[in-house]
Amino acid sequence: MQHPDNRCRFCYFTVISDRQKGLIQALQQVFPDNHHCFCSVHIARNVEKEVGKKVAKHVHALSATFSKRESDELMAKINAISARGKKYLEGISANQWRSTAWVDDPTLPPRFGIVTTNMSESVNSMVGDARDGSWLECTNDIVRKMMNRICSLREENYGREGVVDKVAEILENKWKNCSNFQVREVVKGGSQFDVFRPSRGASLPETNRLLDVREQTCECGQWQEHGVPCIDAVAYYRLFETQTLQYIVDNHVSEHYKYETVNELLKENIVPVSLDILDQDGVTLPPNCTKRSSGRPRKKRIRKRSRFAHDPDKSPIVCSRCKKRGHNVKTCVAREQLEKQHPAELDLS
Structure with a gap:
């Protein structure tokens, strides 16, 4: 399906992901003609692991700004902190995360101001409780929650017309x-x-x-x-x-921000399936599908700590090898090497 804007050389969808390598390969196969963007928050986390928080705190602003002057100033600040951090960010294609690329290239498809995967993270939090059960109960719970969500939004927006309230407030x-x-x-x-x-x-x-x-x-x-x-x-x-102001609201706001589009989007719903009518025939429903399988990932993610701990004296983690705080025995040797290679970038104050 071609993009409705003739200037865009890409097809209809724009995907924003966390740059997971397997996902990047899958998108290239399934949606080869669509544009793929990267989440600025995930880029910031990777930068934090590489060169520390002092550089990472500038990444989101660098992603969101359309000003080339501000972008150059942010890059200069990053370079002053860590030349390696600047090199790392420049190695990521600008048209996949930096808004200045959208000013230079009008053929890039619109993102509608979205530079993070916050929407998918919000959905994850909404359906997170479903992971407590088996895969069958998990799937059924997700379907039920999404169906109820669509129904509630449909009822909430039924009969409303014009631009959605939030956009009207921004324009005001x-x-x-x-x-x-x-x-x-x-x-x-x-x-x-x-x-x-x-x-x-x-x-x-x-x-x-x-x-x-x-x-x-x-x-x-x-x-x-x-x-x-x-x-x-x-x-x-x-x-x-x-x-x-009403003239601007009525005539110069994209159709995507109007209640008519919202109602059209919510018109269709997910069709639920009753688990009681499914037979365990080994094909439609395999046996042993009601028990939570072993080896499932943890529900609560344990985030990786930065190699550059900022307050090691306050850290509860003590290395059993060198008896210092702020890291463990697995990262102790690598940390010593980092201290020798990049002593200025390892901020332990």
């Missing part, structure tokens, strides 16, 4: 904050406009963005990324065209 805030902007027409009768934002203190210096209302793009990157007019576009419609 943009409307209020753009009253002192300046909008200038670049070419008389053209579609490009220069929008000047006055300074609002040291944290928000004055800037100007080039806006193309025909293509619905802005140099800030947010209009084409989110499918919702950015604050510069709202300033254009308010100050240059003297349109109302």
